[in-house]
Amino acid sequence: MEGDSESEGTNPVLASMAQLLEQLVDQTNPGNGQSSGRMISREDPQERFRRQRPQEFAGSTDPLIA
DSSP states (O other): OHHHHHHHHHHHHHHHHHHHHHHHHHHHOTTTTHHHHHHHHHTOHHHHHHHTOOOOOOOOSOTTTO
C-alpha cells in the first residue's frame, strides 16, 4: 500500500512537469515544425565542427594523442 500513496503524491508533480515540458516545446518550436529544419542545420554537430576548421589529423594508435 505504500507504493500507492507514493504514486498518488507523484501524479501532481508529474502533471506539472508535463505541462512545463509542453510549454518549453511550444516556446522552442513556434513555427509548428517549420523551425525544426532550420534548427537541425544550425545545430548540426558535424557542420559546427567543420566551421571551426580543425587541424589535420593523420592518425595514431595512441588514444591519448587522438
